[in-house]
Amino acid sequence: xxxxxxxxxxxxxxxxxxxxxxxxxxxxxxxxxxxxxxxxxxxxxxxxxxxxxxxxxxxxxxxxxxxxxxxxxxxxxxxxxxxxxxxxxxxxxxxxxxxxxxxxxxxxxxxxxxxxxxxxxxxxxxxxxxxxxxxxxxxxxxxxxxxxxxxxxxxxxxxxxxxxxxxxxxxxxxxxxxxxxxxxxxxxxxxxxxxxxxxxxxxxxxxxxxxxxxxxxxxxxxxxxxxxxxxxxxxxxxxxxxxxxxxxxxxxxxxxxxxxxxxxxxxxxxxxxxxxxxxxxxxxxxx
Amino acid sequence: xxxxxxxxxxxxxxxxxxxxxxxxxxxxxxxxxxxxxxxxxxxxxxxxxxxxxxxxxxxxxxxxxxxxxxxxxxxxxxxxxxxxxxxxxxxxxxxxxxxxxxxxxxxxxxxxxxxxxxxxxxxxxxxxxxxxxxxxxxxxxxxxxxxxxxxxxxxxxxxxxxxxxxxxxxxxxxxxxxxxxxxxxxxxxxxxxxxxxxxxxxxxxxxxxxxxxxxxxxxxxxxxxxxxxxxxxxxxxxxxxxxxxxxxxxxxxxxxxxxxxxxxxxxxxxxxxxxxxxxxxxxxxxxxxxxxxxxxxxxxxxxxxxxxxxxxxxxxxx
Numbered sequence: 001x002x003x004x005x006x007x008x009x010x011x012x013x014x015x016x017x018x019x020x021x022x023x024x025x026x027x028x029x030x031x032x033x034x035x036x037x038x039x040x041x042x043x044x045x046x047x048x049x050x051x052x053x054x055x056x057x058x059x060x061x062x063x064x065x066x067x068x069x070x071x072x073x074x075x076x077x078x079x080x081x082x083x084x085x086x087x088x089x090x091x092x093x094x095x096x097x098x099x100x101x102x103x104x105x106x107x108x109x110x111x112x113x114x115x116x117x118x119x120x121x122x123x124x125x126x127x128x129x130x131x132x133x134x135x136x137x138x139x140x141x142x143x144x145x146x147x148x149x150x151x152x153x154x155x156x157x158x159x160x161x162x163x164x165x166x167x168x169x170x171x172x173x174x175x176x177x178x179x180x181x182x183x184x185x186x187x188x189x190x191x192x193x194x195x196x197x198x199x200x201x202x203x204x205x206x207x208x209x210x211x212x213x214x215x216x217x218x219x220x221x222x223x224x225x226x227x228x229x230x231x232x233x234x235x236x237x238x239x240x241x242x243x244x245x246x247x248x249x250x251x252x253x254x255x256x257x258x259x260x261x262x263x264x265x266x267x268x269x270x271x272x273x274x275x276x277x278x279x280x281x282x283x284x285x286x287x
Numbered sequence: 288x289x290x291x292x293x294x295x296x297x298x299x300x301x302x303x304x305x306x307x308x309x310x311x312x313x314x315x316x317x318x319x320x321x322x323x324x325x326x327x328x329x330x331x332x333x334x335x336x337x338x339x340x341x342x343x344x345x346x347x348x349x350x351x352x353x354x355x356x357x358x359x360x361x362x363x364x365x366x367x368x369x370x371x372x373x374x375x376x377x378x379x380x381x382x383x384x385x386x387x388x389x390x391x392x393x394x395x396x397x398x399x400x401x402x403x404x405x406x407x408x409x410x411x412x413x414x415x416x417x418x419x420x421x422x423x424x425x426x427x428x429x430x431x432x433x434x435x436x437x438x439x440x441x442x443x444x445x446x447x448x449x450x451x452x453x454x455x456x457x458x459x460x461x462x463x464x465x466x467x468x469x470x471x472x473x474x475x476x477x478x479x480x481x482x483x484x485x486x487x488x489x490x491x492x493x494x495x496x497x498x499x500x501x502x503x504x505x506x507x508x509x510x511x512x513x514x515x516x517x518x519x520x521x522x523x524x525x526x527x528x529x530x531x532x533x534x535x536x537x538x539x540x541x542x543x544x545x546x547x548x549x550x551x552x553x554x555x556x557x558x559x560x561x562x563x564x565x566x567x568x569x570x571x572x573x574x575x576x577x578x579x580x581x582x583x584x585x586x587x588x589x590x591x592x593x594x595x596x597x598x599x600x601x602x603x604x605x
Binding site for chain 2: 050053057220223224225226227246249
């Protein structure tokens with residue numbers, strides 16, 4: 001037996017490109033699917049969510065202002081780094097979700113492919129969803145999709161990596177920034193994803209990842225005046241109606257999807273479209 | 288040298304001539320740098336929540352000198368600032384008015400016209416703000432112009448070059464003359480602590496300004512980094528407290544520059560209460576020189592009252 005001490009990892013939050021502990025100082029035990037202890041993860045609080053929203057707001061101008069082409073490159077680079085961590089993700093997905101290694105392998109590969117799929121969309125969204133409108137007058141009229149702003153994402157509770165990537169990638173591909181509440185019981189792949197984001201070219205604050213109790217933090221994000229949209233994917237059924245009601249108080253876009261969405265299926269544009277606003281510009285002709 | 292008010296004998300002696308002034312300023316006890324920084328940091332950890340936080344926010348709003356000192360200022364911008372000073376949060380009429388609007392001399396008339404009868408003061412920077420590098424005549428003319436245009440408060444800068452090379456008499460004379468030129472207007476003396484290097488110098492400059500008749504001592508122009516810091520404000524608050532003990536007069540303090548969040552503002556209020564005393568928790572004796580702070584105060588106020596976080600979409604962007 002080796003006499004080397006194991007180096008235990010401290011699982012922290014990812015806010016504004018940094019890895020802080022929870023402001024509350026709390027943590028909670030994370031177990032594998034059989035109930036064996038895996039790690040202590042930071043238990044985020046409403047103040048962590050507040051800090052994450054200000055980080056996301058700060059990053060929004062820069063991220064939404066980059067060219068679509070550049071955003072695509074940055075996202076593709078994330079896929080490269082994901083690929084380098086493939087083995088780590090496979091182990092984590094297998095222990096978190098209690099699936100066989102082979103299944104975990106295919107989940108991770110699908111997740112990386114999913115990321116590349118969305119990376120390819122960045123410079124095509126405007127062409128597909130935008131239009132040059134025929135109008136009865138001497139004007140050009142263009143409609144272009146623009147990012148909504150800061151999106152609060154409640155990540156799926158079951159699918160710890162594929163589901164997570166399937167909800168984050170479409171949000172940031174179009175230029176939004178986001179605050180993600182991870183799966184409550186399976187947060188470890190999300191924390192590893194935050195390390196991937198930190199070591200790729202995604203600017204700090206574009207993705208902020210908070211681990212903890214979804215039902216505790218989600219209401220604060222739903223009612224937050226500086227959050228523009230809410231993705232309810234991972235919200236427990238019992239609080240969905242309340243979240244929608246408080247989101248209405250500040251006129252947020254809300255994405256309500258099926259509770260047990262199948263993330264292995266090839267996606268369509270609906271998640272991209274959910275967090276876009278259409279801007280129409282009229283311009284006089286012949287000037 | 289002429290003392291502006293009747294001072295107790297020890298202080299009257301200090302302003303008799305330049306050498307006695309120097310002796311007095313250099314005889315002031317040195318500032319314990321580590322001590323004052325630790326004390327400031329310690330007071331900054333006080334937890335102010337719920338009703339006391341709401342009270343602190345309203346108090347801080349009423350202490351704001353809403354400032355715009357940009358080369359790109361326009362009359363329109365000053366008018367919108369004046370409107371904001373009167374009604375900081377138009378949807379909430381119970382939000383208090385700010386204490387003053389602070390502008391460059393050529394904008395004073397615009398602000399004064401809009402603020403007639405509101406009780407909000409118009410403060411003007413003067414004396415070749417922000418560097419203070421000009422002749423005495425020009426500085427006096429600058430001050431008179433601001434007062435003629437309707438400024439009820441004048442923010443002057445001291446000649447830091449003269450102060451740092453030890454020509455205390457010259458700085459003293461300048462403040463006395465500007466004070467005369469102000470007439471009824473209140474005089475705030477900007478020490479520009481970011482250029483004074485040491486806390487000892489801040490203490491000396493504070494006493495110098497108080498001896499010369501400044502109604503307020505103000506940390507910074509906002510154009511030099513570092514601007515207002517908690518320890519520097521501590522040293523200045525000690526000076527006005529000691530001034531009150533020795534003369535019975537109340538003088539004010541105004542930190543300016545770099546105070547952007549409600550959290551910061553509340554730290555300052557705690558310092559005012561603990562270092563100077565509760566008497567100073569009053570817009571007549573303590574001000575914040577700020578532009579972005581007001582929006583954060585309004586957002587925090589909404590957060591406290593509405594029970595959810597607010598955002599910049601709900602306050603005016605200036």
